[in-house]
Structure formats: structure tokens, C-alpha cells
Amino acid sequence: xxxxxxxxxxxxxxxxxxxxxxxxxxxxxxxxxxxxxxxxxxxxxxxxxxxxxxxxxxxxxxxxxxxxxxxxxxxxxxxxxxxxxxxxxxxxxxxxxxxxxxxxxxxxxxxxxxxxxxxxxxxxxxxxxxxxxxxxxxxxxxxxxxxxxxxxxxxxxxxxxxxxxxxxxxxxxxxxxxxxxxxxxxxxxxxxxxxxxxxxxxxxxxxxxxxxxxxxxxxxxxxxxxxx
Amino acid sequence: xxxxxxxxxxxxxxxxxxxxxxxxxxxxxxxxxxxxxxxxxxxxxxxxxxxxxxxxxxxxxxxxxxxxxxxxxxxxxxxxxxxxxxxxxxxxxxxxxxxxxxxxxxxxxxxxxxxxxxxxxxxxxxxxxxxxxxxxxxxxxxxxxxxxxxxxxxxxxxxxxxxxxxxxxxxxxxxxxxxxxxxxxxxxxxxxxxxxxxxxxxxxxxxxxxxxxxxxxxxxxxxxxxxxxxxxxxxxxxxxxxxx
Numbered sequence: 001x002x003x004x005x006x007x008x009x010x011x012x013x014x015x016x017x018x019x020x021x022x023x024x025x026x027x028x029x030x031x032x033x034x035x036x037x038x039x040x041x042x043x044x045x046x047x048x049x050x051x052x053x054x055x056x057x058x059x060x061x062x063x064x065x066x067x068x069x070x071x072x073x074x075x076x077x078x079x080x081x082x083x084x085x086x087x088x089x090x091x092x093x094x095x096x097x098x099x100x101x102x103x104x105x106x107x108x109x110x111x112x113x114x115x116x117x118x119x120x121x122x123x124x125x126x127x128x129x130x131x132x133x134x135x136x137x138x139x140x141x142x143x144x145x146x147x148x149x150x151x152x153x154x155x156x157x158x159x160x161x162x163x164x165x166x167x168x169x170x171x172x173x174x175x176x177x178x179x180x181x182x183x184x185x186x187x188x189x190x191x192x193x194x195x196x197x198x199x200x201x202x203x204x205x206x207x208x209x210x211x212x213x214x215x216x217x218x219x220x221x222x223x224x225x226x227x228x
Numbered sequence: 229x230x231x232x233x234x235x236x237x238x239x240x241x242x243x244x245x246x247x248x249x250x251x252x253x254x255x256x257x258x259x260x261x262x263x264x265x266x267x268x269x270x271x272x273x274x275x276x277x278x279x280x281x282x283x284x285x286x287x288x289x290x291x292x293x294x295x296x297x298x299x300x301x302x303x304x305x306x307x308x309x310x311x312x313x314x315x316x317x318x319x320x321x322x323x324x325x326x327x328x329x330x331x332x333x334x335x336x337x338x339x340x341x342x343x344x345x346x347x348x349x350x351x352x353x354x355x356x357x358x359x360x361x362x363x364x365x366x367x368x369x370x371x372x373x374x375x376x377x378x379x380x381x382x383x384x385x386x387x388x389x390x391x392x393x394x395x396x397x398x399x400x401x402x403x404x405x406x407x408x409x410x411x412x413x414x415x416x417x418x419x420x421x422x423x424x425x426x427x428x429x430x431x432x433x434x435x436x437x438x439x440x441x442x443x444x445x446x447x448x449x450x451x452x453x454x455x456x457x458x459x460x461x462x463x464x465x466x467x468x469x470x471x472x
Contacts, residue, residue: 059315059322060253063288093470095440097269097291101340101468137340137351139468145269157267166342166351168371174412177349177373188267191288191295191302227290 065192068092068100070225072198078132078171079215080208082111086219092140100140102163106219108132110171113209124208129172134202136180138165148187157188169204169217176204182219196223252285252297255313255321262313264303268293276301283316294323326439326471332361332392334471339443343465345381346449348374350465361392366401373412380408383425389433399445401429407451424452427463441469 069091076086088106095101110130116122144160161184169178182200189195202217257278265272268290278284278298285297292307313321337356344350352370359365364387372379385403407425431445444466451459 060251062253062286062294062323065288065290094291095470097293137353142269145267145271147266147272155266157269157272166349168351168373175371175373175378175410 065227066094068094068194068225068227070194070196070223072106072196072221072223074198074219074221076106076108076132076217076219078108078110078217079206080113081130082113084108084111084132086221088221090223090225092225097145098142100142100161102138102140102165104134104136104138104167106134115209125172132169132171134167134169134178136165136167136178136202138163138180138182140184142186159186160184161186163200169202171206172208174206174208176206178202178204186225192227194225194227196225197221198223252287254283254285254316255296255310256316256318257282257284258314259309259312262296262298262305262309264296264298264301264305265293266303268295268304270306272304276303284313286310328393328395328435330439331435331441331471334358337364337441337469337471339441339467339469341443341445341465341467343463343467345370345372345379345463346374346461348372348377348379350463352465352467354469356387362389363387364389366403368403368405375412377412378410380410381425382406383427385427385429387429395435396432398430398432401431403427403429421454423454426450426452433469439470439472441471443467443469 069089071087071089073085073087075083077083086106086108088104090102090104092100092102110125110132113124116124140161140163142159142161146158146160147155148158149155162182163184164179164181166177166179169176180200180202182198184196184198187195198219198221200219200221202219203214204217205212206215207213257280260280262278262282262284263274264276264278266275276298278296282298287295287297287302289295290304293304294307294310295302296305307323307325310321310323315321335358337358339354341352341354342350343352350370350372352368354366354368356364356366366385366387368381368383368385370379370381370383372381383403383405385401385405387399387401389397389399391397404424404426406422408420408422410420427447427449429445429447431443434442436442445464447463447465449461449463451461453459
């Protein structure tokens with residue numbers, strides 16, 4: 001038992017010693033580089049060499065968390081093709097407390113037009129042509145920042161924001177220049193997790209149903225995002 | 229044997245913890261007080277005040293606001309107030325934001341632009357790498373969506389900024405890449421094709437604030453088709469960029 005304690009003590013001393021050596025080794029190197037090139041003459045040499053080591057202070061960098069990455073899901077009403085599930089991802093970059101830039105990618109699938117449903121067999125689009133996806137780049141403005149209260153003891157930061165931008169929609173084997181605008185509501189659970197409620201309107205011109213017209217595809221979604 | 233290993237690991241852990249004591253930047257309040265807001269915005273109420281001489285931990289930054297921790301409370305402090313704090317060494321807090329001078333020596337620049345490409349609506353995303361103060365390499369990916377046909381472009385070019393130290397500076401560039409053309413409407417009989425494209429560009433860049441810029445440019449594009457005649461397309465666009 002005693003020998004076991006002795007071995008333990010020896011290991012401790014050895015590990016401390018090794019670390020100590022590392023520290024001293026490092027300091028020696030540093031002091032060597034700090035020494036002036038020419039050695040002073042014995043007359044100039046002070047009687048007592050000051051053994052002051054320069055304190056090395058490292059200041060940790062302040063992390064910035066201006067980016068926000070999130071996912072959302074909701075309902076997208078594709079004009080003439082019914083309302084369908086939509087899901088996507090968003091990346092936002094907060095420029096100031098008021099303004100942000102945002103990129104969105106979303107996917108959905110179109111349903112059947114009322115004509116297709118009534119006629120029974122007629123198909124306007126093939127199965128693969130019903131795949132719907134879009135991307136958009138938006139500028140956003142936190143127009144009404146504030147706090148929400150849940151009960152007596154909980155307050156959460158929030159913001160009501162408006163966005164507008166442009167992008168592309170791929171639908172029915174065609175690519176459409178798409179402009180969008182929307183409103184949203186962001187509630188922060190803590191300083192890095194946020195819940196979103198978004199409403200967007202995507203507009204593009206389409207002639208899928210025969211006549212060229214501007215379609216409004218309205219989207220309502222719930223999302224979760226993380227600041228980093 | 230197992231007990232020794234555990235002891236050794238514990239000892240090692242104790243030493244590492246002691247060495248990395250504070251991971252956050254510490255600053256000392258130098259003004260009469262430092263106001264902690266409940267949120268990162270000018271309207272959020274002040275819920276705590278740290279007095280002069282108190283050391284605070286700076287956890288993170290979001291836009292112009294800093295999340296600080298003091299006396300087991302966390303709150304957001306505006307940049308103006310943080311500028312008046314001191315480092316633990318006694319020097320003024322070093323919370324420099326990028327300036328126009330940093331733009332000249334930037335490494336990366338990225339942004340988004342909207343515009344017109346030969347009559348089609350254009351959306352472009354670009355990423356630039358600063359080779360020197362004047363010269364940078366830029367990769368641009370664009371979508372041009374028109375009534376008759378849609379085009380996807382990817383180009384790589386060299387950009388020469390005339391005066392990087394000026395707030396407003398013209399720039400010039402040349403580059404080349406690929407353009408993929410596909411029919412827009414089902415009625416138009418255009419076959420998909422991919423051609424090479426070359427361009428010369430001229431633009432103007434304006435420094436806005438912090439790390440943000442506005443840019444506007446014109447590109448004269450030549451599309452090298454496999455047919456007898458090459459095509460030309462004018463491209464106008466303007467947008468927003470930031471640098472790192």
C-alpha cells in the first residue's frame with residue numbers, strides 16, 4: 001500500500017515537473033529573443049539583474065453572432081394548383097439592429113387544378129413538372145422591435161419585420177423571375193434561438209393555364225433559427 | 229491501476245482548467261456607469277447598471293450591441309458605451325470596427341446584385357478575393373430570367389480598383405466563363421445550349437459603413453456561340469456587398 005502511494009506521488013511530481021519544464025523552456029526562448037544584440041560592458045552592468053518576467057496578456061476575441069440560420073415549414077398556395085406543404089431554409093445576415101439581408105431556399109409540390117379534378121383524366125402537368133422550388137434574396141427591416149410577455153415572469157425579445165426581394169421559381173419545367181414581399185414575427189427564446197412566423201407573397205408571370213397572368217403564391221410558415 | 233489512471237486524468241484536467249480560466253474578454257467600466265439593456269436595440273429597457281471600476285465579461289457581439297455578463301446578470305450594452313471602457317491593462321478598449329482603410333486591405337468580398345441582362349431580369353451573387361490593394365479575383369454566378377429564354381452564368385474575372393483608399397472608386401475588369409441557355413416558355417423551340425462567354429466591365433464602388441459597400445456596374449458580354457455569329461449582351465446591375 002505504501003509503495004503504491006509512493007508511486008502515485010512520484011507520478012504527480014513527474015507530471016508537474018514535465019509541465020514546469022515546458023513553461024520554463026518557453027520562457028527561456030522568449031527571454032533569449034528579447035535580449036539586446038550587444039552585451040553591455042561590465043561597467044554598465046547593474047549589480048542585481050532584475051528577474052522580472054514580462055507578463056503576456058492574451059485578450060480573447062469577442063465572438064460576433066450576426067448570422068442566423070434556420071429552417072421553416074408551412075403552407076404554400078400555388079395559384080390554380082391548390083395549397084401544399086412547403087419547407088425550406090433561410091440564412092440571414094444582420095447588418096444593424098434595424099436591417100438584415102436574407103437568402104431563402106424552399107421546396108413544395110403542386111396539386112391539381114380544379115379543371116384537372118373535374119375532368120377526371122386530363123393532366124395539365126406531368127408528375128415531375130409538379131415539383132416546385134424557389135430561391136430568393138431579400139432585404140429586411142425590423143420595423144417594430146419589442147418584447148412579448150408570457151405570464152408574469154417571462155419576457156422574450158421580439159421583432160415584427162418586413163422583407164422584400166427577388167429570386168427565381170422553378171415550376172412546370174420553367175424558370176420564373178420572382179419578386180416577393182412579406183412580413184414576419186421573430187421571438188427569441190434566449191440570445192441565440194429564435195422562433196419565426198412568416199407570411200410571404202411570391203409574384204411571377206405564368207402562362208401554364210393558357211393565358212399569361214401574374215400569379216400570387218402566398219406562403220405562411222413557422223420556423224426555428226439559430227444565431228451564430 | 230484504474231484508480232491511478234483516474235487520478236492522473238483528474239490532475240491533468242485540473243491543470244488545464246486552471247490554465248484556461250477566462251474565455252471571455254474582460255473590460256473595466258471607466259464611465260460613471262454602464263447600462264445593461266434587456267435586448268440588442270435602442271428601445272429595450274435598462275435593467276441593470278454596472279458602476280465605474282467594475283470588470284465585466286463580454287460574451288458576444290451582435291451588430292452594434294455587446295452581450296456582457298456582470299454580477300450573474302447578462303445584458304446588452306451599446307457600442308458607444310462599450311467604447312468608453314478600458315482593457316484590464318488600463319488601455320482604452322480595443323473594439324475597432326472595420327473602416328475604409330480596412331477595405332483596401334480586405335481579403336474577401338461578397339455580395340448580391342440585381343439588374344438587367346440583355347432584356348432579361350438578372351440576379352447575381354459574387355465572391356471576390358483580394359490579391360493586392362488594387363487587384364482582386366471575382367467569381368460571379370448569375371441567373372438571367374427572360375420571356376423567351378433563361379440563362380445561367382458562371383464567370384471568373386480580374387477586377388482592378390482604381391483608388392481603393394477613396395470612398396467612391398471606379399473599377400474595371402475582364403473575365404470569362406460559361407453561359408447556359410434554356411427556353412423560357414414551352415411554346416418557344418429553343419434547344420438548351422452551353423456557350424463560352426467573355427466580358428469587359430466598368431463599375432463604381434462606394435464604401436457605406438463598417439464592412440458594407442454599394443456597387444453598380446456595366447458589363448459588355450460576348451457570347452461565343454457555335455453558330456456563325458457571336459452574340460453580344462449588355463448587362464447592367466447594382467447591389468450590395470460586404471467584406472471580411
